[in-house]
Amino acid sequence: MWFEILPSIGVIFGALCLGQAATAFVPNMILGRPGMKRLFHPYEFDNYLRDQQLTGSPYKLQGLEAIPDEVEADKK
Structure with a gap:
């Protein structure tokens, strides 16, 4: 009958979800x-x-310490 396809549909749906x-x-x-x-x-x-x-x-990633200060660049 028509309900015999339900396990196959479940297996295919499960495989698609596993791939995602x-x-x-x-x-x-x-x-x-x-x-x-x-x-x-x-x-x-x-x-x-x-x-x-x-x-x-x-x-x-680094925080603000990775960005050089403009004040220090002007002193050199």
């Missing part, structure tokens, strides 16, 4: 950082470029 979960969590588990999801937001791309310029890696 794997793409979300595998980069974080293997690489120790999230994937490129942070670039999907338009305002985050500017922060990505800023971090790349200041630290050499967009994933190694």
Whole structure:
């Protein structure tokens, strides 16, 4: 009958959900950082470029100590 297809649909649906979960969590588990999801937001791309310029890696974040002071630059 028609209900005999329900287990097959459940297996296919489960495999699709597992694939989606794997793409979300595998980069974080293997690489120790999230994937490129942070670039999907338009305002985050500017922060990505800023971090790349200041630290050499967009994933190694530093705070205000990474930005040079203009006063110290004028004294030298």
